[in-house]
């Protein structure tokens with residue numbers, strides 16, 4: 290038996306929208322799709338998208354790129370952005386919902402204001418919902434597509450003091466399952482990638498000793514690199530596993546499978 294693996298991760302001819310690709314993980318995911326031959330829509334705020342666009346243009350002069358700034362907490366901006374994509378012939382075959390409000394606040398569950406809670410939900414849940422809906426309507430019409438929602442262990446176990454974020458990611462995973470059920474019959478595959486520690490620039494500013502403690506908290510003793518995550522997103526979005534739908538693929542260095550860090554033991 291011969292298994293052809295050569296074309297599995299090619300995205301030539303595909304259009305990909307990565308939300309929150311103006312920096313950090315989203316930008317790395319966008320670059321990986323460019324490497325794989327896709328034309329890529331970069332998204333984020335007015336302040337940051339242009340520099341991400343210039344960065345990728347310089348890195349990949351042949352790449353087909355589009356930059357699009359819109360605020361995920363403003364439904365009318367999302368609708369206008371997708372109308373623009375439709376008019377330009379850039380509707381996404383693949384949507385990666387990566388943008389997020391990280392929900393960092395000092396006040397915890399008891400002290401956070403309802404406005405703050407709503408702000409996090411607007412971006413992480415409602416914004417993602419509307420992008421999913423508009424992309425999936427197009428994908429259903431064209432006979433298929435893929436959506437990858439970037440989730441977090443925070444949605445399964447929680448991060449202390451970040452309840453709005455935790456709740457938003459749990460809900461995002463619920464949305465992944467609900468969408469996968471309704472849409473897989475139309476060839477639209479929806480999956481989520483659940484992350485633990487990700488190495489972003491925030492790791493360069495951790496207080497002394499915190500990096501070592503974080504590493505102790507993970508069986509692999511390492512955060513996931515952005516490149517590893519990007520490769521996994523490409524796999525989920527590719528035709529490699531057509532029946533992989535509604536999954537919550539966990540990429541966390543084993544953080545979620547341990548009850549206690551090894552230095553505590555039993």
Ligand SMILES: NC(=O)c1ccc[n+]([C@@H]2O[C@H](COP(=O)([O-])OP(=O)(O)OC[C@H]3O[C@@H](n4cnc5c(N)ncnc54)[C@H](OP(=O)(O)O)[C@@H]3O)[C@@H](O)[C@H]2O)c1
Pocket residue numbers: 308309310311312313314315332333334335336337338359360361362386387388389390391412439440441442484485486487488489
């Ligand atoms: N970093 C981690 O350790 C970690 C762990 C688990 C899961 N994750 C998940 O991985 C993803 C990326 O994380 P990250 O650390 O790379 O995030 P990040 O550095 O905070 O970047 C967030 C991105 O989302 C965009 N964004 C945020 N609010 C927006 C809004 N209202 N409208 C439009 N764009 C908005 C930002 O755009 P601008 O910068 O242009 O405003 C930026 O491009 C997120 O879904 C996060 O939950 C991260």
